[in-house]
Amino acid sequence: MPSYSILLGRQRHVFDDLKAVMAAASPEKSGDRLAGIAADTNERRVAARYLLADIPLKTFLEEPLIPYEIDEVTRLIVDSHDASAFSPVAHMTVGQLRDWLLSYECTTAGLSALAPGLTPEMVAAVSKIMRNHDLIVAAAKTSVVTGFRTTIGLKGRLSSRLQPNHPTDDPEGVAGSTLDGLTYGVGDAVIGINPAGDNLEACVRLMELFDRLRQRFDIPMQSCVLTHVTTSIKAVEAGAPLDLVFQSIAGTEAANRGFGVDLKVLREGREAALSLKRGTVGDNVMYLETGQGSALSADAHHGVDEQTIEARAYAVARHLKPLIVNTVVGFIGPEYLYDAKQIIRAGLEDHFCGKLLGVPMGVDVCYTNHAEADQDDMDNLMFLLASAGVNFLIAVPGADDVMLNYQSLSYHDIVSLRHSFGRPPAPEFEAWLYRMGLFDSEGRLAPQASSVARRLIDYHPDVRASA
Amino acid sequence: MTTPVDLDPFARFRSVTRARIGLGRAGDSLPIRAVLDFQLAHARARDAVHGHVDFAAMADRIGKTMPVIRLKSRAADRSIYLARPDLGRRVDPAALAGVEKGDWDVAFVIADGLSAAAVEAHGEVVLSACVRRLGDLKVAPVVLGEQARVAFGDEAGEALGARIVVVLIGERPGLSVPDSLGAYLTFDPRVGRRDSERNCISNIHADGLSHETAADKIAWLIREALRLGLTGVDLKEDMSGATALPAPL
Numbered sequence: 001m002p003s004y005s006i007l008l009g010r011q012r013h014v015f016d017d018l019k020a021v022m023a024a025a026s027p028e029k030s031g032d033r034l035a036g037i038a039a040d041t042n043e044r045r046v047a048a049r050y051l052l053a054d055i056p057l058k059t060f061l062e063e064p065l066i067p068y069e070i071d072e073v074t075r076l077i078v079d080s081h082d083a084s085a086f087s088p089v090a091h092m093t094v095g096q097l098r099d100w101l102l103s104y105e106c107t108t109a110g111l112s113a114l115a116p117g118l119t120p121e122m123v124a125a126v127s128k129i130m131r132n133h134d135l136i137v138a139a140a141k142t143s144v145v146t147g148f149r150t151t152i153g154l155k156g157r158l159s160s161r162l163q164p165n166h167p168t169d170d171p172e173g174v175a176g177s178t179l180d181g182l183t184y185g186v187g188d189a190v191i192g193i194n195p196a197g198d199n200l201e202a203c204v205r206l207m208e209l210f211d212r213l214r215q216r217f218d219i220p221m222q223s224c225v226l227t228h229v230t231t232s233i234k235a236v237e238a239g240a241p242l243d244l245v246f247q248s249i250a251g252t253e254a255a256n257r258g259f260g261v262d263l264k265v266l267r268e269g270r271e272a273a274l275s276l277k278r279g280t281v282g283d284n285v286m287y288l289e290t291g292q293g294s295a296l297s298a299d300a301h302h303g304v305d306e307q308t309i310e311a312r313a314y315a316v317a318r319h320l321k322p323l324i325v326n327t328v329v330g331f332i333g334p335e336y337l338y339d340a341k342q343i344i345r346a347g348l349e350d351h352f353c354g355k356l357l358g359v360p361m362g363v364d365v366c367y368t369n370h371a372e373a374d375q376d377d378m379d380n381l382m383f384l385l386a387s388a389g390v391n392f393l394i395a396v397p398g399a400d401d402v403m404l405n406y407q408s409l410s411y412h413d414i415v416s417l418r419h420s421f422g423r424p425p426a427p428e429f430e431a432w433l434y435r436m437g438l439f440d441s442e443g444r445l446a447p448q449a450s451s452v453a454r455r456l457i458d459y460h461p462d463v464r465a466s467a
Numbered sequence: 468m469t470t471p472v473d474l475d476p477f478a479r480f481r482s483v484t485r486a487r488i489g490l491g492r493a494g495d496s497l498p499i500r501a502v503l504d505f506q507l508a509h510a511r512a513r514d515a516v517h518g519h520v521d522f523a524a525m526a527d528r529i530g531k532t533m534p535v536i537r538l539k540s541r542a543a544d545r546s547i548y549l550a551r552p553d554l555g556r557r558v559d560p561a562a563l564a565g566v567e568k569g570d571w572d573v574a575f576v577i578a579d580g581l582s583a584a585a586v587e588a589h590g591e592v593v594l595s596a597c598v599r600r601l602g603d604l605k606v607a608p609v610v611l612g613e614q615a616r617v618a619f620g621d622e623a624g625e626a627l628g629a630r631i632v633v634v635l636i637g638e639r640p641g642l643s644v645p646d647s648l649g650a651y652l653t654f655d656p657r658v659g660r661r662d663s664e665r666n667c668i669s670n671i672h673a674d675g676l677s678h679e680t681a682a683d684k685i686a687w688l689i690r691e692a693l694r695l696g697l698t699g700v701d702l703k704e705d706m707s708g709a710t711a712l713p714a715p716l
Binding site: 030033034164165172174176177180335338368369371372374375396397398399400402405406407412415416419445448449453454457458 | 474476477479480483484485486487488489490491492495496497501505506508509512513515516549550551552553581639640641642643645
């Protein structure tokens with residue numbers, strides 16, 4: 001591999017290889033420092049960016065950061081690269097791509113056509129030389145639309161995941177958080193619960209709970225129990241009313257192995273869900289979750305920086321034609337993203353990279369209590385992501401997840417963003433909200449004490465119906 | 468429909484979930500009471516993370532009944548500790564130089580971890596409850612570990628020559644419980660032990676596992692570990708009569 005060097009004033013900065021340039025060019029991340037690959041001075045960081053800006057995009061096709069022979073994600077990226085889609089930018093450097101993305105010539109249609117021609121390493125590289133402003137403006141031009149029972153990602157709309165977690169999966173407790181969220185018009189991307197255990201029976205009970213609710217009120221929605229893909233496959237075999245298959249994924253074969261998955265089992269999960277033919281407006285049946293730092297925590301990063309590995313996870317996602325993908329941006333802890341500055345930056349990077357690759361990106365705007373962040377920082381990030389045209393955001397009651405012990409957005413935040421930006425929920429779900437009387441004629445919320453809201457809140461899920 | 472209970476449409480859920488549901492609205496936003504309640508819970512969790520355990524006072528108290536050694540990790544301060552878990556897992560070599568090996572069955576480490584409040588509230592009580600149950604074993608001097616993570620105990624226990632190390636450590640605080648203590652047991656402690664080679668008792672706090680029940684479980688696990696010569700995934704906690712662990716909150 002060729003080394004890279006640049007003279008800035010009297011200081012020559014030398015980098016061993018392309019992945020060293022990529023790592024050094026990254027904005028400060030505690031995870032890259034933990035891995036020992038971050039730039040050790042501010043000047044060296046900018047030196048790496050000068051170098052990166054002049055590197056031809058083609059270089060990333062010729063010099064895989066993680067060898068083809070040892071990693072199936074690299075093989076997927078290389079083997080599925082669409083050379084003809086790539087041709088409009090094939091002559092460009094990373095810096096020229098950045099300027100083009102921001103130019104008037106770069107349109108939504110152009111970006112959609114380009115997506116299969118871009119690799120994760122290319123989009124990670126260009127994101128490293130883009131300011132937050134650039135990441136927002138360029139992402140806002142993208143459009144990735146998917147469907148199951150609702151259509152998600154349409155321009156001018158904002159969808160949301162309703163997350164009704166409970167520490168013991170108590171059906172009444174889950175129902176309380178779910179019904180609350182529905183009265184806020186939340187849940188059009190998915191009603192998705194993190195089960196307290198990975199037990200098949202408990203997961204199936206939750207699927208049935210959501211499916212009965214859906215049928216009782218005729219809600220155009222999809223639900224998902226966020227259990228391991230192999231458990232979902234078993235649930236399908238057991239005849240459970242499964243809408244979406246969930247799985248956490250990462251950007252290297254070894255990190256995916258840490259999650260107990262490979263491309264083969266992910267494809268099997270997708271096939272299982274497709275076999276049920278439960279979608280009405282589309283057949284995107286996967287819900288995937290990612291987040292910077294997961295490969296490092298599994299010691300499976302091959303010396304590649306955490307943001308580039310994250311972008312590689314989107315190549316895995318793209319392959320599976322998901323309904324939704326979200327980065328759980330601040331969940332993993334301050335050893336990977338130290339403070340609000342790093343969390344906000346990572347959220348914008350992940351959304352931009354995913355969208356450019358053609359992935360239906362959402363974000364869990366969140367943090368843990370040992371990170372240097374608070375709800376004001378989440379306010380900032382959610383408004384920035386709404387400006388960037390994010391497909392969906394996650395919301396939990398009062399922004400406090402009582403099962404996973406971290407903080408996200410509240411149902412209120414989703415309503416607030418929709419009103420501030422004039423972005424209603426998915427059209428099918430929006431029509432249901434009007435039909436139910438949960439939205440008034442101006443698209444505002446009905447009071448929770450109103451008779452229509454009470455009809456919903458007073459609903460008793462028959463928790464023993466299937467026992 | 469004018470009874471007081473009806474003012475809260477979510478009344479029926481209050482006993483089954485601690486989720487912040489039915490909060491009401493001010494326009495699109497949370498009502499002020501809900502905003503302040505959240506901020507209070509977060510402030511307590513943050514104070515627990517950034518709080519300082521008064522290890523000097525703790526050493527004085529414990530020192531009245533058993534020998535104490537104070538050690539620091541390689542993380543110089545809290546911000547380094549949070550960003551660099553690798554440094555929190557290792558003992559400061561300078562401090563380690565004074566530690567002597569002995570013929571100990573078990574060593575206890577009280578580590579600040581991620582919640583000073585948990586260590587202040589439960590550390591010493593759980594320690595003495597455990598020691599009371601282990602009167603026949605050779606218990607090493609108690610280690611107080613500052614800016615320390617779980618694996619800090621591997622190096623400290625190795626330096627002491629202990630057969631098993633028990634790390635009592637402040638857990639990552641949630642908004643509902645800022646002061647939860649965890650206990651991690653590692654047989655034959657030495658640098659490089661994997662998490663799968665440990666046993667853990669978690670959720671020791673006022674609304675979780677009581678001090679006495681936690682000590683029962685820890686003492687039982689210590690004796691089983693010494694008998695079988697291992698901890699970790701091959702040592703299952705099946706102590707008869709013990710209550711099941713409560714669900715994490």
